[in-house]
Amino acid sequence: MMIVEDDPAIGDMLLRFLIRSGMPAQIARSGREAMLLKETFGPDIVLLDLELPDTNGISLIPWLLRTGDCGIIVLSGNGEEAERVVGIELGADDYIIKPPSMRELVARIRAVHRRLARGRNNEIRPEASTTLRLAHAEVDLRKRVVIVENGDRIPLTGAEGKALELLVAARGEPLSREELCRQALRRPLGSEDRAVDQLIVGLRKKLSSRDSDDQIIVSVRGAGYALSA
Structure with a gap:
């Protein structure tokens, strides 16, 4: 477990409680x-404060996911919905308002x-190749970046990169x-969750060519999404 927290009182309290647990x-x-x-x-779970002295904690989420599989629980004094949505869409697993109840935090x-x-037991494993070649670009799946013909690099979020790997x-x-x-x-x-559809819309935009209407990711009625042939 790694705690990322700049407030000494909160950080030390969390550290003592988790070790005792x-x-x-x-x-x-x-x-x-x-x-x-x-x-x-190499922590398996990271408790991540968003208000750090040298960076916004949100910007750390994609990096944490790229550098090894771990769970991320965001800790923040700000309960704004937009911030929660951004954190979850980037790949955080949970979001807790500070100060947290210690029993709830452990749960x-x-x-x-x-x-x-x-997820590790049931996960679909990607192929050994880490490069996806498209007509107008290529995708480095390991670095989670789209490299277009003119050399521009378009970063993928953690969730976008994982969806494309799958x-x-x-x-x-x-x-x-669901998967x-x-x-x-x-x-x-x-039941009325559109997060996956929004994720695919964003991914399509990053993978598509301005000169073509062809979709790299297609909707399959009643089944979900697939890469086009």
Whole structure:
């Protein structure tokens, strides 16, 4: 467990409580410290404060996901819906308003642990190749970036990169919205949840050519989404 929190009172309280609860934990006080500690400590879950002295915690989410599989629980004093949505869409697993109830925090950490364990057991594994070649561009799946013909690089979010990996691994077979939500957004799909559709819309825009109306990702009626042949 890695705690990324610059407030000494909150950070030390979380550290003591988690260790007493049987969860090995270390703390980083800034974005830079978090990046160094992530490489050496390899946490399975990160508690991430958004208001850090050297960076916005939101910007750390894609980096954390690129550098190794881990769960991310955002801690913030700001309960604005827009901020929560951005954090979740970038790949965070949960969002908790500070100061958290310690019992609730432990329950949420354990819930994320269970979801991660289920995902690893059932995950669709991508092929060994990390490059997807399109007519007008190529995608580096490992670095999660689209490289277009003129050399411009368009970054993918963590959720977009994961969704594309899954679609590539499926080899043209459709993936359901439920599966994409579970693996790319790392949460269950709600009854009127349009998050997967919004994710695919954004991904299509980044993969499409201005000179063509062809869609790289197609909708399959009643089945979900697939890569076009």
